[in-house]
Amino acid sequence: MSVSIALLGAMAVLYACGVYLLLDKSVTRIIIGVLLIGNATNLLLLSLAGPPGAPPIAGSGTSSDPLPQALILTAIVITFAVSAFLMALVYRSWRLAQEDRVERDAADVAIGQGDAPEPEEASADEESEFDRPGAEQ
Amino acid sequence: MTALVPLVVILPILGAAGALVASGRPRLQRTIAAVTLTAVLGIGIALIAAVADGGMLVMPVGGWPVPFGIVLVVDRLSALLLTVSAAVLLAVLVFSIGQGIADGDDREAPVSIFYPTYLVLAAGVFDAFIAGDLFNLYVGFEILLVSSYVLITVGGTEPRIRAGTTYIVVSLVSSTLFLAAVGAVYAATGTVNMAQIAERVQALPPGVQVLLHVMLLTAFGIKAAVFPLSFWLPDSYPTAIAPVTAVFAGLLTKVGVYAILRTETTLFPGPELNPVLLVVAGLTMLVGVLGAIAQADIKRMLSFTLVSHIGYLIMGVGLGTAAGTAAAIFYTVHHIVVQTTLFLTAGLIERRAGTTTITRLGGLLAASPLLGVLYLVPALNLGGIPPFSGFLGKLGLLEAGAAANDPLTYAVVGIAVLTSLLTLYPLVRVWNVSFWRPAAQVAEGSRLTDELHEDPFRPATVDTRSLAAPMVLATAGMVLLGVGITVFAGPLYQYASDAGATLQDWPVYVRGVLGR
Numbered sequence: 001m002s003v004s005i006a007l008l009g010a011m012a013v014l015y016a017c018g019v020y021l022l023l024d025k026s027v028t029r030i031i032i033g034v035l036l037i038g039n040a041t042n043l044l045l046l047s048l049a050g051p052p053g054a055p056p057i058a059g060s061g062t063s064s065d066p067l068p069q070a071l072i073l074t075a076i077v078i079t080f081a082v083s084a085f086l087m088a089l090v091y092r093s094w095r096l097a098q099e100d101r102v103e104r105d106a107a108d109v110a111i112g113q114g115d116a117p118e119p120e121e122a123s124a125d126e127e128s129e130f131d132r133p134g135a136e137q
Numbered sequence: 138m139t140a141l142v143p144l145v146v147i148l149p150i151l152g153a154a155g156a157l158v159a160s161g162r163p164r165l166q167r168t169i170a171a172v173t174l175t176a177v178l179g180i181g182i183a184l185i186a187a188v189a190d191g192g193m194l195v196m197p198v199g200g201w202p203v204p205f206g207i208v209l210v211v212d213r214l215s216a217l218l219l220t221v222s223a224a225v226l227l228a229v230l231v232f233s234i235g236q237g238i239a240d241g242d243d244r245e246a247p248v249s250i251f252y253p254t255y256l257v258l259a260a261g262v263f264d265a266f267i268a269g270d271l272f273n274l275y276v277g278f279e280i281l282l283v284s285s286y287v288l289i290t291v292g293g294t295e296p297r298i299r300a301g302t303t304y305i306v307v308s309l310v311s312s313t314l315f316l317a318a319v320g321a322v323y324a325a326t327g328t329v330n331m332a333q334i335a336e337r338v339q340a341l342p343p344g345v346q347v348l349l350h351v352m353l354l355t356a357f358g359i360k361a362a363v364f365p366l367s368f369w370l371p372d373s374y375p376t377a378i379a380p381v382t383a384v385f386a387g388l389l390t391k392v393g394v395y396a397i398l399r400t401e402t403t404l405f406p407g408p409e410l411n412p413v414l415l416v417v418a419g420l421t422m423l424v425g426v427l428g429a430i431a432q433a434d435i436k437r438m439l440s441f442t443l444v445s446h447i448g449y450l451i452m453g454v455g456l457g458t459a460a461g462t463a464a465a466i467f468y469t470v471h472h473i474v475v476q477t478t479l480f481l482t483a484g485l486i487e488r489r490a491g492t493t494t495i496t497r498l499g500g501l502l503a504a505s506p507l508l509g510v511l512y513l514v515p516a517l518n519l520g521g522i523p524p525f526s527g528f529l530g531k532l533g534l535l536e537a538g539a540a541a542n543d544p545l546t547y548a549v550v551g552i553a554v555l556t557s558l559l560t561l562y563p564l565v566r567v568w569n570v571s572f573w574r575p576a577a578q579v580a581e582g583s584r585l586t587d588e589l590h591e592d593p594f595r596p597a598t599v600d601t602r603s604l605a606a607p608m609v610l611a612t613a614g615m616v617l618l619g620v621g622i623t624v625f626a627g628p629l630y631q632y633a634s635d636a637g638a639t640l641q642d643w644p645v646y647v648r649g650v651l652g653r
Binding site: 022027030034037038041044045048067068071074075078081082085086089092093096097102108 | 272276279283286287290293294295298299301302303305306309310312313316317319320321323324329372
């Protein structure tokens with residue numbers, strides 16, 4: 001099976017950027033990371049469909065493989081639904097706390113800190129990308 | 138009989154649509170949801186009866202000939218898990234009706250979307266159990282995951298959004314890996330039909346086989362919460378509302394275990410990765426139970442014991458023998474029921490006492506002896522005290538392990554025994570501190586809880602309310618179901634043994650699906 005080097009390169013770049021963004025604490029970046037990784041996987045499936053240029057309909061010699069395309073369509077729909085949900089989630093998080101960072105689990109922090117749990121410490125070590133207005137809206 | 142197979146997915150989807158249309162009328166919604174799940178439970182029992190003699194029901198969807206179209210397959214394992222899941226989903230539904238899915242700060246929870254989403258989740262779980270091709274399994278996983286995203290964040294409070302984000306991102310990574318694995322399997326074998334993959338995978342170079350095998354196992358391992366891929370579970374499950382946590386704990390990880398079982402028995406029946414599975418199983422058991430000992434919150438403690446007991450299931454799969462597989466199947470059924478029951482009981486404690494943090498609890502036995510029974514029976518069952526089904530399942534696993542003649546398996550058997558003992562400690566501590574300790578002594582503290590740390594962010598609301606009858610009935614029903622598994626353990630274990638023997642003989646599955 002021959003693979004287009006351009007598709008392969010694009011896939012590698014998308015995976016790399018996607019994983020990098022996914023590891024961020026900001027949910028907005030995580031969403032972009034999810035989208036990139038989703039598209040990288042679609043490219044992976046596309047490159048399994050064989051070389052480009054084959055006719056889509058069977059009966060005229062070698063036709064292109066329809067199954068990976070069906071898989072990609074399903075995957076696109078699923079990624080779409082999940083990103084819509086994640087965006088709703090980040091909006092809700094913004095409305096509630098005026099920030100879009102993923103905090104550490106409070107009970108984990110308490111166990112990790114031993115005898116004197118200090119609630120303030122968990123969120124103080126990194127600054128938010130947004131300005132934090134003091135008052136709740 | 139074959140015509141019943143797609144109904145287990147179609148009915149919940151239609152029910153969800155109906156419940157969504159009836160969103161302004163809670164009573165109608167509940168009726169639709171209850172009727173749908175009861176119908177699926179009935180179909181599940183009929184399917185068990187149909188396949189109990191070793192037959193398989195194969196349904197090519199849309200009339201496409203088998204290797205080309207989507208195929209739904211029901212064998213003994215699928216039918217059993219389908220029925221148990223339907224029973225658990227029904228019981229939790231009754232519980233949630235009684236609870237009104239509102240406790241503490243959730244009084245504004247959008248009730249109208251709860252039942253439709255719950256039915257979609259059910260459809261996803263059932264679809265995963267009867268999927269005959271890898272991509273349909275992926276779709277089943279996605280259906281249940283997307284609805285679980287909604288359920289885990291229902292109410293949209295701050296801790297839930299935080300926990301939900303972790304859960305969603307981890308699930309997305311696992312799904313992407315699974316999708317890439319499906320693509321790679323298709324590229325290597327030219328099919329996504331599980332029976333055909335099983336036939337063709339033997340001819341692949343060993344390196345390619347291991348690559349595909351590891352990709353699938355990693356994706357499923359995240360879903361099943363196998364150490365070291367289990368960190369997300371105790372982080373996210375306890376924050377959800379009680380019925381959601383209960384149903385997630387009972388079913389979602391087991392769908393992952395089911396996928397691992399299928400991978401190990403049908404797709405890659407070779408023993409190459411069995412030692413890896415055994416090591417991972419041992420670590421999962423030990424790390425899970427040690428985590429449970431450090432928790433002050435009952436729900437968090439139960440989440441860690443959940444992770445720990447996934448280790449037992451993986452151990453059964455990793456043994457790679459018919460006896461091991463049979464014990465894993467029996468233990469899966471037992472664990473679905475018992476873990477769900479314990480989380481429902483935790484929900485009852487939360488409703489009765491206003492909190493699930495054991496340092497604040499006391500005098501529960503005097504306040505509600507029934508609650509004591511509902512906690513103690515499943516707790517002893519989970520801890521593996523004879524004569525309960527937990528003991529029988531563990532005994533089966535240990536016997537299957539002891540039959541193997543190598544040091545690694547013996548070590549894992551030893552860890553399993555140790556874990557069983559350690560599991561009792563946090564469970565009995567909850568009993569001693571929350572049920573036996575007089576309520577007046579709560580302020581003094583207890584030597585048993587000296588080393589525990591409460592969640593500093595959790596509001597110390599102590600909002601005691603009486604228990605709603607459906608909540609108690611549902612939990613009592615689940616406790617009885619757990620006892621029923623113990624009473625009818627003989628026939629059930631026989632059924633699991635038959636299922637395990639068939640699974641280990643993978644050409645049976647291939648012949649059954651491809652009709653040769």
